[in-house]
Amino acid sequence: MREACGVFGIYSFKDDSPFRDVYYGLFALQHRGQESAGIAVSNLEDVKVQKGMGLVNQVFNEQSINQLHGKIAIGHVRYSTTGSSNIENAQPILINSKYGPVALAHNGNLINTEDLRCELKERGLSFIGTSDSELIAALISTSDKSDIESAIIDMLNKIKGAYSLVILTKDSLIALRDPNGIRPLSIGKTENAYVFSSETCGFDIIGAHFIRDINNGELVIIKDNEMRSRIFSNDSREALCIFEFIYFARPDSIIHGRSLYESRVNMGKYLAKEHPVRADLVIPVPESGIPAAIGYADESGIPYGEGLIKNRYVGRTFIEPNQEMRSLGVRIKLNPIQDAVRGKKVIVVDDSIVRGTTSRQIVKLLKEAGASEVHMRVSSPKILNPCYYGIDTATRAELIAANLSLEGIAKYLDVDSLGYLSLNNLVKAVALPEKRFCLACFNDDYPVKVPEKMQSLKLFFK
Numbered sequence: 001m002r003e004a005c006g007v008f009g010i011y012s013f014k015d016d017s018p019f020r021d022v023y024y025g026l027f028a029l030q031h032r033g034q035e036s037a038g039i040a041v042s043n044l045e046d047v048k049v050q051k052g053m054g055l056v057n058q059v060f061n062e063q064s065i066n067q068l069h070g071k072i073a074i075g076h077v078r079y080s081t082t083g084s085s086n087i088e089n090a091q092p093i094l095i096n097s098k099y100g101p102v103a104l105a106h107n108g109n110l111i112n113t114e115d116l117r118c119e120l121k122e123r124g125l126s127f128i129g130t131s132d133s134e135l136i137a138a139l140i141s142t143s144d145k146s147d148i149e150s151a152i153i154d155m156l157n158k159i160k161g162a163y164s165l166v167i168l169t170k171d172s173l174i175a176l177r178d179p180n181g182i183r184p185l186s187i188g189k190t191e192n193a194y195v196f197s198s199e200t201c202g203f204d205i206i207g208a209h210f211i212r213d214i215n216n217g218e219l220v221i222i223k224d225n226e227m228r229s230r231i232f233s234n235d236s237r238e239a240l241c242i243f244e245f246i247y248f249a250r251p252d253s254i255i256h257g258r259s260l261y262e263s264r265v266n267m268g269k270y271l272a273k274e275h276p277v278r279a280d281l282v283i284p285v286p287e288s289g290i291p292a293a294i295g296y297a298d299e300s301g302i303p304y305g306e307g308l309i310k311n312r313y314v315g316r317t318f319i320e321p322n323q324e325m326r327s328l329g330v331r332i333k334l335n336p337i338q339d340a341v342r343g344k345k346v347i348v349v350d351d352s353i354v355r356g357t358t359s360r361q362i363v364k365l366l367k368e369a370g371a372s373e374v375h376m377r378v379s380s381p382k383i384l385n386p387c388y389y390g391i392d393t394a395t396r397a398e399l400i401a402a403n404l405s406l407e408g409i410a411k412y413l414d415v416d417s418l419g420y421l422s423l424n425n426l427v428k429a430v431a432l433p434e435k436r437f438c439l440a441c442f443n444d445d446y447p448v449k450v451p452e453k454m455q456s457l458k459l460f461f462k
């Protein structure tokens with residue numbers, strides 16, 4: 001599973017440059033996307049943008065501080081879920097419109113991109129990149145409304161799918177979440193600024209305090225140092241992606257008032273109750289499996305320890321174009337601690353299994369390191385359906401749980417036993433009402449109807 005993107009925005013009451021805060025905000029959100037990064041800044045007269053391929057600290061340098069001086073800024077880190085990974089698709093996207101310069105940063109995926117692209121091309125527009133975010137910008141710039149706020153509402157009436165957006169104009173900062181609130185976005189504040197961030201860990205790093213989450217279907221505008229809100233849609237149920245709780249968001253973030261760390265520890269505890277097994281050691285698949293493994297060990301009384309070491313300095317496996325290289329990627333990233341696992345019955349806890357390729361490699365590594373038994377425990381239910389809202393879960397044909405029985409998966413992984421957390425216990429672990437989440441990966445209940453032609457596409461382009 002890979003994240004979609006991270007967005008960040010800041011409106012400073014002082015005329016000092018908010019660039020540094022956005023830079024650090026993106027730094028905290030780096031786990032949500034590592035392919036490209038960008039920052040746009042307004043000095044109330046003009047908007048400048050700098051973006052590039054790579055990590056935040058590769059794209060910006062000391063010179064950026066002088067070049068991106070202003071009062072309002074937005075930033076973006078990207079993992080491409082639609083559109084190729086290239087500079088044309090890097091964000092923020094900057095357009096010159098009749099409302100002046102407008103920059104936007106998007107987290108999520110639209111599901112009606114084909115229709116929108118055709119419609120806009122028929123109106124004579126051409127596109128530089130291939131991302132759906134460019135369509136959002138085009139819809140704003142071609143609106144016939146007289147002011148930017150009405151043009152954004154106009155655009156929102158046309159797009160469907162998942163979107164958390166931060167939008168910068170010369171003199172305002174706008175943030176909004178789609179009618180289902182599929183991707184998160186929160187409001188924070190420092191002494192001198194309002195801040196928006198995909199996750200609250202973006203506030204902590206700059207000393208901002210959390211005010212509240214933006215609601216589904218809500219648009220928040222900051223202009224003339226004042227913040228106001230309007231609801232642009234109130235006829236859809238909230239459906240935050242449950243994978244924010246399982247894996248995507250950082251464990252030190254808080255969503256809907258719930259600590260992600262605590263939720264994941266609870267997932268591990270419920271997993272231990274549901275799938276107990278006699279063993280010597282509980283180990284996580286680092287780093288995302290750590291809290292659930294701690295919870296499993298705590299509940300079961302089996303000692304917790306490290307059994308796999310992650311090389312933190314290699315990129316993610318998305319850079320590999322095929323299955324064969326993906327397998328190699330696991331070996332590059334993870335190495336077993338032979339002394340920790342040799343001769344032991346090991347329970348290895350991971351947050352999810354998508355294709356099964358990575359898990360199979362991990363089991364192989366542990367057995368080669370001398371583990372006498374390997375029991376795999378997964379702190380989420382079986383992923384049976386693909387995501388169309390901005391998460392790379394692969395196609396249904398590639399999802400191992402959609403194609404094999406539990407026994408078949410265990411055999412493929414070559415584990416001594418396998419257990420997934422049930423949906424019921426996942427919801428209990430998060431301790432929020434089930435109806436507030438998108439659980440479509442598990443139960444096929446998509447909050448936004450996915451067009452049939454999109455379902456038949458191979459969704460994600462690498």
Ligand code: SF4
Nearest residue numbers: 241387391438440441
């Ligand atoms: S389909 Fe799955 S990954 Fe996509 S938003 Fe829903 S729960 Fe999240």
